[in-house]
Amino acid sequence: MTNPPLVETRELSVHFGGLKAVNHVNFSVCDGELRCLIGPNGAGKTTFFRLLTGVHAPTSGTVKINGRSIAGLQTHQIAKLGVGIKTQIPSLFDNLSVHENIWLSARRNHGRAAANQIADRVITEEVGLGEYANTEASKLSHGQRQWVELGVVLAQRPKLILLDEPAAGMTGSDMEKTAELIKRINRSSAMIVVEHDMEFIKRIAKTVTVFNRGEVLVESDVDTVLADERVREVYLGKRMGQRHDIGA
Ligand SMILES: Nc1ncnc2c1ncn2[C@@H]1O[C@H](COP(=O)(O)OP(=O)(O)OP(=O)(O)O)[C@@H](O)[C@H]1O
Numbered sequence: 001m002t003n004p005p006l007v008e009t010r011e012l013s014v015h016f017g018g019l020k021a022v023n024h025v026n027f028s029v030c031d032g033e034l035r036c037l038i039g040p041n042g043a044g045k046t047t048f049f050r051l052l053t054g055v056h057a058p059t060s061g062t063v064k065i066n067g068r069s070i071a072g073l074q075t076h077q078i079a080k081l082g083v084g085i086k087t088q089i090p091s092l093f094d095n096l097s098v099h100e101n102i103w104l105s106a107r108r109n110h111g112r113a114a115a116n117q118i119a120d121r122v123i124t125e126e127v128g129l130g131e132y133a134n135t136e137a138s139k140l141s142h143g144q145r146q147w148v149e150l151g152v153v154l155a156q157r158p159k160l161i162l163l164d165e166p167a168a169g170m171t172g173s174d175m176e177k178t179a180e181l182i183k184r185i186n187r188s189s190a191m192i193v194v195e196h197d198m199e200f201i202k203r204i205a206k207t208v209t210v211f212n213r214g215e216v217l218v219e220s221d222v223d224t225v226l227a228d229e230r231v232r233e234v235y236l237g238k239r240m241g242q243r244h245d246i247g248a
C-alpha cells in the first residue's frame with residue numbers, strides 16, 4: 001500500500017460569522033514536496049495554516065497528518081506529529097543570542113546535550129549564521145532575523161514546515177539567500193510556503209496552489225499558474241503597480 005499524503009484536507013472550511021475564510025478546500029502535500037501557496041490579501045492563506053496547526057478548529061471538513069485526523073488535538077500535539085510553522089508574527093527573544101533562541105526551541109523536544117548538537121548544526125550548516133551564534137537577536141538585520149526564525153522551526157526537526165511569507169520585506173541578496181535556504185531545507189522536509197513576491201515564487205516553486213476568497217482557484221505547475229488568466233485577474237485587480245505584482 002502506498003503511504004498516505006503527509007497532509008491532506010477534505011472539504012475543509014472555517015467560517016467567521018458570515019465570512020467564509022476557508023471554504024471546501026481539498027488539498028494534499030506528499031513527503032518531500034515543496035508547495036507554494038499564493039493568493040491576494042485576505043484569500044485565507046494564513047487561516048488555512050491555522051487550520052493545519054490546530055489554532056482554529058474547522059467549521060466542517062477534515063485535516064489529516066500522515067493519515068491521522070487532527071480533530072480535537074491541541075497545537076502542541078500537532079507539533080509533535082511533525083508540523084512546524086513560521087508565522088507572519090516575529091517570535092524571537094530579542095535579548096537572547098542566536099544560539100540561545102535556537103537552543104530553546106531544540107530543547108522542547110530534546111535533552112540538553114542533544115539540543116546543543118542540534119542548535120550548533122542548525123546555526124552553522126542549515127541557516128549559515130555561524131559567525132553570529134553569540135550575537136543578540138536585537139542586533140541582527142531583518143534578513144538575519146528571518147533566518148534565525150527559520151532555525152527555530154528547524155530545531156524542532158519537523159517533517160512538514162509551513163512558512164508564512166518568509167521573504168516579506170526582503171530584497172536582492174537576502175531574498176536570494178532565503179530562496180536557497182528553502183530549497184536546501186526541502187531536501188529533508190516537505191514544505192508549504194506562502195509568499196506574495198512572484199520573483200521569489202519563481203525561484204523556488206514547482207507546484208503552486210492559488211487561493212482566492214477562501215477557495216482553491218487553480219493548482220498546477222508554476223508556469224501554468226502564472227500564465228493563467230484567472231490568476232492574473234485576481235492579482236492585477238488588486239495589485240497593479242505594487243511590488244507584489246505578478247508581472248506583465
Ligand atoms: N480570527 C478571525 N476572525 C474573523 N475573521 C478573520 C479571522 N482571521 C482571519 N479573518 C478574515 O479571514 C480572511 C482571510 O484572512 P487571512 O489572514 O487568512 O488571509 P491571507 O490570505 O493570509 O492574507 P495576507 O496575504 O494579507 O496575509 C480575511 O478576510 C480576514 O479578515
Ligand SMILES: [Mg+2]
Nearest residue numbers: 045046047088
Ligand atoms: Mg496571511
